[in-house]
Amino acid sequence: xxxxxxxxxxxxxxxxxxxxxxxxxxxxxxxxxxxxxxxxxxxxxxxxxxxxxxxxxxxxxxxxxxxxxxxxxxxxxxxxxxxxxxxxxxxxxxxxxxxxxxxxxxxxxxxxxxxxxxxxxxxxxxxxxxxxxxxxxxxxxxxxxxxxxxxxxxxxxxxxxxxxxxxxxxxxxxxxxxxxxxxxxxxxxxxxxxxxxxxxxxxxxxxxxxxxxxxxxxxxxxxxxxxxxxxxxxxxxxxxxxxxxxxxxxxxxxxxxxxxxxxxxxxxxxxxxxxxxxxxxxxxxxxxxxxxxxxxxxxxxxxxxxxxxxxxxxxxxxxxxxxxxxxxxxxxxxxxxxxx
Amino acid sequence: xxxxxxxxxxxxxxxxxxxxxxxxxxxxxxxxxxxxxxxxxxxxxxxxxxxxxxxxxxxxxxxxxxxxxxxxxxxxxxxxxxxxxxxxxxxxxxxxxxxxxxxxxxxxxxxxxxxxxxxxxxxxxxxxxxxxxxxxxxxxxxxxxxxxxxxxxxxxxxxxxxxxxxxxxxxxxxxxxxxxxxxxxxxxxxxxxxxxxxxxxxxxxxxxxxxxxxxxxxxxxxxxxxxxxxxxxxxxxxxxxxxxxxxxxxxxxxxxxxxxxxxxxxxxxxxxxxxxxxxxxxxxxxxxxxxxxxxxxxxxxxxxxxxxxxxxxxxxxxxxxxxxxxxxxxxxxxxxxxxx
Numbered sequence: 001x002x003x004x005x006x007x008x009x010x011x012x013x014x015x016x017x018x019x020x021x022x023x024x025x026x027x028x029x030x031x032x033x034x035x036x037x038x039x040x041x042x043x044x045x046x047x048x049x050x051x052x053x054x055x056x057x058x059x060x061x062x063x064x065x066x067x068x069x070x071x072x073x074x075x076x077x078x079x080x081x082x083x084x085x086x087x088x089x090x091x092x093x094x095x096x097x098x099x100x101x102x103x104x105x106x107x108x109x110x111x112x113x114x115x116x117x118x119x120x121x122x123x124x125x126x127x128x129x130x131x132x133x134x135x136x137x138x139x140x141x142x143x144x145x146x147x148x149x150x151x152x153x154x155x156x157x158x159x160x161x162x163x164x165x166x167x168x169x170x171x172x173x174x175x176x177x178x179x180x181x182x183x184x185x186x187x188x189x190x191x192x193x194x195x196x197x198x199x200x201x202x203x204x205x206x207x208x209x210x211x212x213x214x215x216x217x218x219x220x221x222x223x224x225x226x227x228x229x230x231x232x233x234x235x236x237x238x239x240x241x242x243x244x245x246x247x248x249x250x251x252x253x254x255x256x257x258x259x260x261x262x263x264x265x266x267x268x269x270x271x272x273x274x275x276x277x278x279x280x281x282x283x284x285x286x287x288x289x290x291x292x293x294x295x296x297x298x299x300x301x302x303x304x305x306x307x308x309x310x311x312x313x314x315x316x317x318x319x320x321x322x323x324x325x326x327x328x329x330x331x332x333x334x335x336x337x338x339x340x
Numbered sequence: 341x342x343x344x345x346x347x348x349x350x351x352x353x354x355x356x357x358x359x360x361x362x363x364x365x366x367x368x369x370x371x372x373x374x375x376x377x378x379x380x381x382x383x384x385x386x387x388x389x390x391x392x393x394x395x396x397x398x399x400x401x402x403x404x405x406x407x408x409x410x411x412x413x414x415x416x417x418x419x420x421x422x423x424x425x426x427x428x429x430x431x432x433x434x435x436x437x438x439x440x441x442x443x444x445x446x447x448x449x450x451x452x453x454x455x456x457x458x459x460x461x462x463x464x465x466x467x468x469x470x471x472x473x474x475x476x477x478x479x480x481x482x483x484x485x486x487x488x489x490x491x492x493x494x495x496x497x498x499x500x501x502x503x504x505x506x507x508x509x510x511x512x513x514x515x516x517x518x519x520x521x522x523x524x525x526x527x528x529x530x531x532x533x534x535x536x537x538x539x540x541x542x543x544x545x546x547x548x549x550x551x552x553x554x555x556x557x558x559x560x561x562x563x564x565x566x567x568x569x570x571x572x573x574x575x576x577x578x579x580x581x582x583x584x585x586x587x588x589x590x591x592x593x594x595x596x597x598x599x600x601x602x603x604x605x606x607x608x609x610x611x612x613x614x615x616x617x618x619x620x621x622x623x624x625x626x627x628x629x630x631x632x633x634x635x636x637x638x639x640x641x642x643x644x645x646x647x648x649x650x651x652x653x654x655x656x657x658x659x660x661x662x663x664x665x666x667x668x669x670x671x672x673x674x675x676x677x678x679x680x
Contacts, residue, residue: 060608226603239620248604257599263566264591267615268400275607 007032009102010073025316033106040089042079048126049318049331073101127330128304135278136164137289143244143274148173150219155229158185160330165222166195181325207232226250234262243273305329347372349442350413365656373446380429382419388466389658389671413441467670468644475618476504477629483584483614484560488513491554496564498525500670505562506535521665547572566590574602583613645669
């Protein structure tokens with residue numbers, strides 16, 4: 001069914017080599033889709049912008065639908081049902097799903113999950129109660145296994161996942177030390193998020209700085225970064241330390257090998273390292289995570305920050321910015337104002 | 341009490357930088373020790389030569405007694421009690437302990453553990469029933485957690501630990517693939533030890549060779565080596581793989597950083613890696629290991645090979661040889677013939 005105002009979409013047109021650039025994307029007009037039987041037409045409200053997307057563009061196995069050049073860019077979002085040819089979906093519902101980077105999409109009704117539209121902003125469903133929140137809670141709880149009094153270190157501490165990891169660590173009675181890029185982010189992490197300390201990995205001597213900040217050693221390291229930051233944390237690990245390996249953003253853009261000096265610490269300190277991905281986590285752990293996060297948030301015990309840009313056309317720059325260290329908090333693109 | 345024939349000892353005299361060399365040691369005459377009250381005088385029968393000793397020479401924390409230049413070289417051994425001033429130790433007993441590299445030693449009676457002298461050769465107490473055997477069994481069982489039908493890969497497959505890991509894997513119903521240096525070792529691993537395959541890491545293309553040998557991916561990697569061999573195994577890991585990190589011999593002699601291309605596999609494949617050291621393993625797991633290893637050995641289901649050299653003066657070359665890839669099986673120095 002045709003509508004007033006056309007559709008627009010972002011296509012993935014050029015495979016990134018090394019640094020991701022906006023030239024990997026093209027923004028264009030597109031036909032307004034018509035839902036087939038069993039489908040619904042949705043209007044995009046918010047899109048989530050996440051580091052895994054770069055890997056999806058390279059076709060890395062297991063990272064959502066592998067993308068090929070020419071495809072409409074995939075991406076999770078929150079949308080409003082504007083027309084339904086599916087028995088369970090009603091016009092006006094707000095849904096979560098793989099919406100893609102477009103103003104309107106026709107999608108199978110069963111691929112969309114209704115969300116509580118009383119939660120405001122609705123973008124919380126993409127962050128605190130979405131993949132970043134669940135990732136932080138599950139990774140720290142099940143892989144980091146922090147005990148009260150232990151020291152928890154998290155990299156990309158100003159990011160969506162990291163900002164929660166340190167706060168959850170403190171709620172569990174631990175000391176939380178963040179690592180972030182630049183003085184502004186570090187100040188935010190300590191002042192706004194309540195971490196005990198935050199170290200700037202762009203400054204010289206991260207390894208020594210962490211030795212001073214955690215003289216008794218690090219019991220839990222939640223890593224979002226890999227690379228040189230991981231290598232600086234390794235010699236500071238305590239005997240029996242746990243590493244929750246959540247991301248390796250320093251490796252995603254790398255085209256050559258990455259040098260490590262201190263991997264031997266994994267052996268010397270009897271370290272357990274667990275790589276994990278939220279898509280492979282059991283539903284009951286995800287549910288436990290969402291419940292406790294929402295409790296904490298409603299009780300005012302968790303701070304949550306979003307960086308929001310307006311308009312579908314800002315999505316490519318938002319994704320590129322994740323890899324340029326420009327981001328604080330959860331990165332969101334607001335595509336259209338929420339109705340209702 | 342003075343005896344006929346003098347004592348001799350090996351001292352650690354020069355800290356190794358890069359490659360370990362025999363010039364780190366000096367062999368010399370020494371006074372015959374006299375046991376004080378509570379001590380026993382022992383005559384060394386066998387000495388164990390192990391990779392951890394190089395780390396002990398560098399003072400790495402947790403690796404037995406850190407050595408300083410000038411110290412008599414430490415080392416575990418089997419010895420015979422020739423004089424006792426300790427109520428629980430009897431002349432003629434065979435004991436295990438930190439004997440050190442010397443013909444005779446006076447040691448506290450409670451630092452020595454009597455062993456079954458009917459086990460022959462007595463050197464089995466240093467290998468199959470000692471640290472290497474326990475390390476292989478505990479690392480594979482508790483950290484590798486192999487399931488029947490899975491593929492288990494082990495590096496340094498011709499060495500003391502590795503040769504057992506592959507055989508235990510097969511006894512547990514797994515496919516065992518070894519990695520070793522050179523055609524001779526690889527032939528030994530397949531022909532004598534019964535591994536399903538063995539790959540030569542000195543040949544080109546280890547990563548591709550493993551891809552052909554394990555087309556369904558590697559579920560368990562027992563690593564004794566680290567470095568380039570680990571980097572070649574990483575992209576071949578299956579989803580949910582486990583790495584038992586037992587040794588990183590490629591790192592011990594390294595003076596600079598080591599480059600990795602494929603660490604990201606730890607994340608992509610949700611890999612669990614556990615660094616472990618036998619000294620930190622619970623006594624009940626060590627006991628379970630020794631019992632099952634002895635059962636298998638007595639039933640003729642485990643092959644065990646030792647490389648033995650004769651004379652205290654061969655100990656430095658034996659240790660250096662561990663890092664030159666010259667070794668097959670457990671490295672033993674026979675210091676004196678066993679009596680009785």
